[in-house]
Amino acid sequence: MNPRARPQANIFSPSAPAPAASHASDVERQIALSHYAAGELAQAETFCRGLCQRYPRDGFGWKVLGATLRRMNQAQASLEPMQIAAKLMPGDWEAFNNLGTTFDLLAQAEHAQACFEHAVKLKPDFLEAWRNIAENLRRQNKLDQALHAYRQVCAAAPADGHASHMAHTLAGETSERAPDDYYADAFDTHLTTSLAYRVPTDLVALLVRVAAPATQALDVIDLGCGTGLVGMAIAPFSRTLTGVDLSPRMVEKSRERGVYQRLVCDDVVRMLRQQPEHSADLLVFADVFIYIGKLDELMSEAHRVLRPGGRIAFSIETLADATGPTHRLERSGRYSQSLGYIEDLASRGAFAVEATEACIIRKEADAPVPGHLFIWQRP
Numbered sequence: 001m002n003p004r005a006r007p008q009a010n011i012f013s014p015s016a017p018a019p020a021a022s023h024a025s026d027v028e029r030q031i032a033l034s035h036y037a038a039g040e041l042a043q044a045e046t047f048c049r050g051l052c053q054r055y056p057r058d059g060f061g062w063k064v065l066g067a068t069l070r071r072m073n074q075a076q077a078s079l080e081p082m083q084i085a086a087k088l089m090p091g092d093w094e095a096f097n098n099l100g101t102t103f104d105l106l107a108q109a110e111h112a113q114a115c116f117e118h119a120v121k122l123k124p125d126f127l128e129a130w131r132n133i134a135e136n137l138r139r140q141n142k143l144d145q146a147l148h149a150y151r152q153v154c155a156a157a158p159a160d161g162h163a164s165h166m167a168h169t170l171a172g173e174t175s176e177r178a179p180d181d182y183y184a185d186a187f188d189t190h191l192t193t194s195l196a197y198r199v200p201t202d203l204v205a206l207l208v209r210v211a212a213p214a215t216q217a218l219d220v221i222d223l224g225c226g227t228g229l230v231g232m233a234i235a236p237f238s239r240t241l242t243g244v245d246l247s248p249r250m251v252e253k254s255r256e257r258g259v260y261q262r263l264v265c266d267d268v269v270r271m272l273r274q275q276p277e278h279s280a281d282l283l284v285f286a287d288v289f290i291y292i293g294k295l296d297e298l299m300s301e302a303h304r305v306l307r308p309g310g311r312i313a314f315s316i317e318t319l320a321d322a323t324g325p326t327h328r329l330e331r332s333g334r335y336s337q338s339l340g341y342i343e344d345l346a347s348r349g350a351f352a353v354e355a356t357e358a359c360i361i362r363k364e365a366d367a368p369v370p371g372h373l374f375i376w377q378r379p
Helices: 025-039 041-054 059-071 075-088 093-105 111-124 127-139 143-156 159-172 180-193 197-209 231-239 249-257 268-273 296-305 339-348
Strands: 218-223 238-246 262-265 280-285 306-317 327-329 335-337 352-364 367-377
Touching: 025 041, 025 059, 041 238, 059 075, 059 093, 059 218, 059 262, 093 127, 111 127, 111 327, 127 143, 143 159, 159 296, 180 280, 197 231, 197 280, 197 352, 197 367, 218 231, 218 268, 231 238, 231 249, 231 280, 231 335, 238 249, 238 367, 249 262, 268 296, 280 296, 296 306, 335 339, 339 367
Parallel strands: 218 238, 218 280, 238 262, 280 306
Antiparallel strands: 306 367, 327 335, 352 367
16 A cells, blocks of 8 residues: 555545535526516515525525515515615615615605615616606605606606606696506506595495486496496496506406406597497596596597486596686696686586585695596586
8 A cells, every 4th residue: 555645535424514505596596586576475485585594694585585575565574674685785776776665665755765866876877766766856845856866767768758747747847648658657556655545436426426327227438447446336337347547557456356348458538539429328537637637639539429318427636726727737747627627628518517526536645635526417
């Protein structure tokens, strides 16, 4: 035996353990992201909690866990993993933007703003964070700063209808209606950002008091159907019920109600133009005219589509200045109409005004937003 020869390793003896991995593998990351992208949130939560236990110094697991909990409407629970992710990933702009959105949901506007601003400091062209900055500043009534942020978005993404609409709004400019993509985006968030939202149920209740419709007697079109709240209330009186909304996500939510015979993803005026003359008994516009300032063409089409004796039920956000313009683009990005303008539309359109009722259509920032409900009949 050569004394200088190296001893051979004993292949039957266990080798020293490999050092533990400090970060999730590519496969583990893909599994977590696949669950999240597929909407398998319970599985995503369980898997990401496992990642956080195995790799506590890896921000990835904390980041996806926080995003998952937020998507499950657990904003408070998502805060800690979001904070841990931002601490472990100081150069990750998405982590700071995510943390900002969580602070925003928890009504901690200053903390949210700091996170969004840090995100754009890390990535100056990060449009999602710029959009969040603009919206956060607008809600804080810091309108000049919000206008600057919206213009940053417009410069980088000229086709962004929402940012363009809000920039024009805050600059004091007006238009006859909001662009389509603003409507779709705004309506998707409308119910979650507004409090005391009662228009659909109150409008149908007024219709029942005034018109006492017979059970399953009406051909109804619910224009701007949203999540289907009007559909649920009006279904007992409907022979056929069609829902129309520009937002695909709202159409899908309405579909889940199971009360509509037909659902259409389209602009409400364009959809009316496509309807045969005298084909509907009732048209409902619940909280839709806040996205359409000038209503002349819409009311003309409504008159054409309704059968004699048919009705239109709608709501407006009321323009406080009775001596001012017919409609105004408010700082909220929504339109209000004057009562004088609405009365003139009824007169010019040959509608009989059956009911007008003042109401609070929603609360925003704890302040009531005044509006009116209307029932008109086509002679």
